[in-house]
Amino acid sequence: MNVAAFVVLAAMLTAYVMLDGYDLGVGAVHLWFSKTERGRAASFAAIKPFWNGNEVFLIAAGAALFALFPKVYAAAFSGFYLPFIIVLWLLMIRGMSIELRGYFTSDIWNGFWDVAFWLSSALLVLFFGVALGNIVRGVPLDTQGYFAGTFTFLLNGYALSVGALALTALSMNGATFLWMRLDPDLRPRAQTLMRALWPVVLLLFIGVTVETIAAHPIGAHVGLWIAPAVALAALIAVYASKRAGGALAASSAFLAALMASAAQTIFPFLLPAFRGGGLDIYNAAPNAYSVGTALTVTIIGVGAALCYGTIAAYRMMRA
Amino acid sequence: MCSARLGITVVKMQSALIADRIQFAFTIMFHYLFPIATMGLAPFVAYFTVKGIRNNDQTALRTAQFFGKIFALNFAAGVVTGIPMEFQFGTNWAGFSARAGSVVGQTLSMESVFAFFLESVFLGVFLYGRNRVTPGFYAACAVLIWIGSWLSGFFIVATNAWMQHPVGYVVTKSGTIELRNIGAVLLSSFAWWQYVHVLDGALLTGAFILAGIGAYYLLDRRHVDFAQGIVRAGVTVGIIASVIAIFPTGDRDSSDVTHFQPAKLAAMEGEFRSERGAPLAILGMPDTQHGVLIDPLYVPDLLSFLAYGNFRANVNGLSSYPSADRPPVDLTYYAYHIMVGLGSLFLAAMLAATVLLRRGRLFESRWMLWILMLAMPFPYIANEAGWTVAEVGRQPWIVYGLMRTSQGTSPTVVAGETIFTAIGFAGMYFLLGVVFLFLTLREIGHGPEQ
Ligand code: HDD
Ligand code: HEM
Ligand code: HEM
Numbered sequence: 001m002n003v004a005a006f007v008v009l010a011a012m013l014t015a016y017v018m019l020d021g022y023d024l025g026v027g028a029v030h031l032w033f034s035k036t037e038r039g040r041a042a043s044f045a046a047i048k049p050f051w052n053g054n055e056v057f058l059i060a061a062g063a064a065l066f067a068l069f070p071k072v073y074a075a076a077f078s079g080f081y082l083p084f085i086i087v088l089w090l091l092m093i094r095g096m097s098i099e100l101r102g103y104f105t106s107d108i109w110n111g112f113w114d115v116a117f118w119l120s121s122a123l124l125v126l127f128f129g130v131a132l133g134n135i136v137r138g139v140p141l142d143t144q145g146y147f148a149g150t151f152t153f154l155l156n157g158y159a160l161s162v163g164a165l166a167l168t169a170l171s172m173n174g175a176t177f178l179w180m181r182l183d184p185d186l187r188p189r190a191q192t193l194m195r196a197l198w199p200v201v202l203l204l205f206i207g208v209t210v211e212t213i214a215a216h217p218i219g220a221h222v223g224l225w226i227a228p229a230v231a232l233a234a235l236i237a238v239y240a241s242k243r244a245g246g247a248l249a250a251s252s253a254f255l256a257a258l259m260a261s262a263a264q265t266i267f268p269f270l271l272p273a274f275r276g277g278g279l280d281i282y283n284a285a286p287n288a289y290s291v292g293t294a295l296t297v298t299i300i301g302v303g304a305a306l307c308y309g310t311i312a313a314y315r316m317m318r319a
Numbered sequence: 320m321c322s323a324r325l326g327i328t329v330v331k332m333q334s335a336l337i338a339d340r341i342q343f344a345f346t347i348m349f350h351y352l353f354p355i356a357t358m359g360l361a362p363f364v365a366y367f368t369v370k371g372i373r374n375n376d377q378t379a380l381r382t383a384q385f386f387g388k389i390f391a392l393n394f395a396a397g398v399v400t401g402i403p404m405e406f407q408f409g410t411n412w413a414g415f416s417a418r419a420g421s422v423v424g425q426t427l428s429m430e431s432v433f434a435f436f437l438e439s440v441f442l443g444v445f446l447y448g449r450n451r452v453t454p455g456f457y458a459a460c461a462v463l464i465w466i467g468s469w470l471s472g473f474f475i476v477a478t479n480a481w482m483q484h485p486v487g488y489v490v491t492k493s494g495t496i497e498l499r500n501i502g503a504v505l506l507s508s509f510a511w512w513q514y515v516h517v518l519d520g521a522l523l524t525g526a527f528i529l530a531g532i533g534a535y536y537l538l539d540r541r542h543v544d545f546a547q548g549i550v551r552a553g554v555t556v557g558i559i560a561s562v563i564a565i566f567p568t569g570d571r572d573s574s575d576v577t578h579f580q581p582a583k584l585a586a587m588e589g590e591f592r593s594e595r596g597a598p599l600a601i602l603g604m605p606d607t608q609h610g611v612l613i614d615p616l617y618v619p620d621l622l623s624f625l626a627y628g629n630f631r632a633n634v635n636g637l638s639s640y641p642s643a644d645r646p647p648v649d650l651t652y653y654a655y656h657i658m659v660g661l662g663s664l665f666l667a668a669m670l671a672a673t674v675l676l677r678r679g680r681l682f683e684s685r686w687m688l689w690i691l692m693l694a695m696p697f698p699y700i701a702n703e704a705g706w707t708v709a710e711v712g713r714q715p716w717i718v719y720g721l722m723r724t725s726q727g728t729s730p731t732v733v734a735g736e737t738i739f740t741a742i743g744f745a746g747m748y749f750l751l752g753v754v755f756l757f758l759t760l761r762e763i764g765h766g767p768e769q
Binding site for chain 1: 395398399400402403405406408409410411413414416417418419420421422423424425427428429430431432433435436437439440441442443444446447448451452456489491495497498499501729730731732736740743747751754758
């Protein structure tokens with residue numbers, strides 16, 4: 001059951017990356033993508049009805065972590081206090097920029113929120129990537145599982161390269177989304193942008209994968225090659241795809257496979273310590289009844305949300 | 320030397336505790352401003368949407384659209400300020416989260432998966448899909464948003480109610496507080512009465528918002544049809560909500576406090592010494608140094624009666640609790656008296672408005688319209704005051720009787736960090752508050768679409 005809890009948590013974070021991934025990506029390329037008011041307004045219009053629902057996956061994943069593994073929630077959030085609060089501020093600024101841009105037809109007002117939207121989206125993606133990199137690499141923990149290192153420890157080469165991969169991969173994802181959703185005359189630009197980002201993503205992906213496998217040898221476990229292989233295939237399909245819908249599906253699969261690779265690397269740990277040990281799915285879990293309750297609630301709630309979310313999105317996009 | 324070092328450590332922990340409490344109190348009180356309005360307006364938006372679509376009633380539809388916009392502004396601000404709330408349990412209250420997360424994490428997680436998804440998905444359709452979906456689906460969205468916002472209130476109140484009156488848990492050998500019975504947590508009668516009172520406080524606020532905005536247009540002689548409709552709706556709901564705030568819900572909350580948290584009751588009432596036939600203080604200022612009320616206005620024996628149904632019953636005063644178990648008196652006392660005082664005034668105002676409405680004279684009574692318009696901010700004050708009673712009066716416990724607030728903080732976070740982030744939140748919320756007020760007033764200035 002603790003394994004199931006791990007899988008559900010990883011799946012929720014993956015859903016977050018796939019869904020909020022497109023609106024974060026739209027933000028990360030916002031200033032480069034379009035210099036005209038019409039293009040920028042169109043980018044916002046494409047994500048406005050959906051971004052909040054997507055972001056709820058992050059909130060729900062955080063809350064599920066709280067209920068399933070309270071010790072990890074407590075140790076991780078307080079251990080990385082300042083980076084975490086900065087993430088909260090960036091989420092707030094980003095939310096304000098999406099809601100407030102377009103309220104007036106004023107270049108000053110909209111220009112301000114354009115920059116805020118771009119900066120907060122890009123920084124968030126970078127932060128998430130660096131955080132993921134550090135988790136995969138392991139961080140110094142004390143006996144209670146609280147972070148016992150320094151801030152500079154977190155800025156290592158590996159984590160920064162994961163951050164760069166996250167930023168470019170989501171930018172590419174955002175460009176692909178725009179290619180699919182915008183009016184026909186704006187699409188070529190989005191496609192060009194996507195193709196320009198692609199080689200960078202490929203290089204970073206190969207670099208990060210080699211580094212990861214060097215540190216956590218896969219060896220004989222053939223099954224563990226699946227996720228990286230799917231990621232590579234999906235990435236190639238992004239470039240090869242002639243249609244925007246296909247490219248977006250491939251790009252989402254690429255992101256999901258990346259998350260799966262990260263999850264299988266740290267399993268069964270949730271917060272691995274730098275030189276072995278750490279908080280895992282057994283030592284951080286409360287009693288079985290508590291884990292079972294949280295697991296049931298999460299599966300029912302998220303399952304229902306996926307159903308009605310799909311129905312609602314379908315009805316909205318049909319028009 | 321050793322004891323001096325220890326002293327410094329204690330001071331350090333104390334200041335971190337104070338910083339954490341200030342940051343939490345500030346951010347939650349700011350966040351709560353927005354859910355009050357969304358929970359209070361959601362039923363009105365749903366009602367007018369359904370009515371408008373079913374009867375093809377254009378005024379009702381315009382009303383729904385207008386309050387839908389106000390709702391959306393509050394919702395956006397609620398989301399932006401809510402996200403920091405969710406994560407602050409981990410960042411600033413790691414001791415509490417690690418120890419009690421097995422219970423409080425459950426209800427918070429239910430709120431995300433059952434309520435937040437529902438609200439955000441269907442609000443997206445409601446705001447941007449007017450012309451993209453069928454009218455029936457559109458009306459369903461309005462109702463689902465209402466359900467979502469009230470569900471959200473339930474789960475968060477259930478979380479808080481458990482901290483006030485823990486049930487359905489076990490304490491393990493290692494000292495953690497873990498879930499044993501989720502049904503007991505969700506069906507706790509303490510939680511349900513607190514929930515009904517909270518919801519009613521929000522509904523009352525929504526009713527005052529409708530009545531107040533309508534009164535403003537009538538005084539300004541604009542949008543008269545529309546304004547009369549919302550004043551009527553606001554006053555009709557407002558009188559009912561004002562009564563329910565006092566009886567049965569407020570009364571029942573007081574008796575729960577009497578039974579489960581007697582030290583809080585003593586602080587709320589400024590009852591320093593135990594006595595039989597305790598009087599109810601209507602007015603008076605607590606002097607905590609000498610343990611008396613200054614310039615009190617008492618109704619003899621009434622507190623004994625209200626608390627225990629018997630005029631001669633004994634009410635325990637603060638002096639009967641060890642000083643380490645007493646909540647701060649001043650804040651609890653004033654907050655309680657502000658809430659109850661305002662609650663009585665709301666009832667009086669709504670009663671007068673209802674009488675005038677029945678006689679068909681409300682829309683000409685400019686003095687009454689002035690009162691309704693100026694009353695708009697006060698339900699917010701009553702709500703915030705009520706939470707101050709509940710939360711400050713709960714001290715020094717973070718989980719009543721089980722865990723002290725001082726044990727709840729994060730071991731790795733020092734005061735300086737929290738002070739820095741609290742200043743950051745203050746700056747951000749100031750900006751947000753200004754923009755929010757500006758946009759809301761602008762919507763009100765525009766009025767409904769023609
Ligand atoms: C417009 C809002 C409003 C009004 C008019 C009232 N209340 Fe209230 N009250 C609240 C809004 C509120 C609240 C904000 O919703 C609180 C905060 C925590 C809670 O459970 O509800 C609350 C808490 C609260 C508590 C503390 C519960 C606890 O500590 O757990 C008591 C004893 C009362 N109320 C009693 C009353 C009485 C006797 C009222 C008679 C006039 C009254 N309230 C009017
Ligand atoms: C319903 C969900 C709520 C939960 C789970 C909750 C939880 C908490 C926690 C963990 C603390 C910090 C520890 C402490 O000082 O006891 C706290 C303090 C506080 N909360 Fe709440 N709270 C909730 C709702 C509210 C609301 C809606 C308000 C006000 C609008 C509020 C006002 C306060 C205040 C003023 C404090 C500071 C108390 C003090 O420092 O003496 N709370 N609450
Ligand atoms: C410490 C306590 C609290 C936490 C952790 C919290 C958390 C949150 C979060 C994360 C959101 C954003 C949801 C989204 O993205 O859609 C939110 C919004 C909301 N919260 Fe809170 N909240 C707290 C206190 C309260 C209280 C006391 C109430 C009401 C009784 C409340 C009612 C709502 C509602 C109705 C919303 C939906 C947005 C809105 O209507 O403004 N919250 N909250």
